[in-house]
Amino acid sequence: MARLLIIHHTPSPHTQEMFEAALDGAVTAGRELEQELEVVRRAALAVTASDVLAADGYLLGTPANLGYMSGALKHAFDTFYYPCLDSTRARPFGYYLHGNQGTEGAERGIEAITTGLGWVKAAAPVIVSGPPSKDDREHCWELGATVAAGLLS
Numbered sequence: 001m002a003r004l005l006i007i008h009h010t011p012s013p014h015t016q017e018m019f020e021a022a023l024d025g026a027v028t029a030g031r032e033l034e035q036e037l038e039v040v041r042r043a044a045l046a047v048t049a050s051d052v053l054a055a056d057g058y059l060l061g062t063p064a065n066l067g068y069m070s071g072a073l074k075h076a077f078d079t080f081y082y083p084c085l086d087s088t089r090a091r092p093f094g095y096y097l098h099g100n101q102g103t104e105g106a107e108r109g110i111e112a113i114t115t116g117l118g119w120v121k122a123a124a125p126v127i128v129s130g131p132p133s134k135d136d137r138e139h140c141w142e143l144g145a146t147v148a149a150g151l152l153s
C-alpha cells in the first residue's frame with residue numbers, strides 16, 4: 001500500500017482550510033483510482049524520522065513566519081533531515097504556504113531543504129495570501145490529489 005505523509009503546521013482557520021482541502025484531494029484521489037493509499041497526517045511538531053522513512057511521498061503545509069517557514073516545519077526538517085537523507089532521495093513531494101505579508105523566504109527555505117534531501121517536486125506549490133478563496137481551496141485539493149495520484153501510478 002502506498003503511503004502519503006502530510007506534515008503540516010496549522011495554527012489558524014485559514015491554514016486549516018488549506019490543510020483540509022489538500023487532505024480531501026489526497027484521500028479522494030486514492031478512492032477514485034480504486035487503489036490502496038494510506039494518507040497519514042502529522043503535526044510538524046510531532047513528526048518523527050520513522051514517519052518520514054515509512055512514507056512514499058510527502059505533502060508539506062506551513063504558514064510563513066518572520067520571513068521563513070514556520071518554526072514548527074523547520075523543527076520537523078531539523079528532526080528528520082540527516083536520519084532520512086540517505087533513504088528518501090527521489091521521493092515526490094508538494095507543498096502549500098499561507099502568508100499575509102510575503103512568503104518568498106518561506107518558499108526559498110522549503111525549496112533549499114527539499115533540494116538538499118533530493119526530493120522531487122510532484123506539483124507546483126500553492127501559495128495563498130489572506131482568506132483562501134474557492135479557487136485557492138481547489139488548488140490545494142488538486143495539489144493533494146496530484147501528489148497522491150503520483151504514488152499510485
Ligand SMILES: Cc1cc2nc3c(=O)[nH]c(=O)nc-3n(C[C@H](O)[C@H](O)[C@H](O)COP(=O)(O)O)c2cc1C
Pocket residue numbers: 011012013014015062063064065066067068098099100101102103130131
Ligand atoms: C509571528 C508571526 C510572523 C509572521 N510572519 C509572516 C511573514 O513573514 N510573512 C507572511 O506572509 N506572513 C507572516 N505571518 C502571518 C502568518 O503567515 C499567518 O498568520 C498565517 O499564515 C495564518 O494566516 P491567518 O492568520 O490569516 O489565518 C506571521 C504571523 C505571525 C504570528
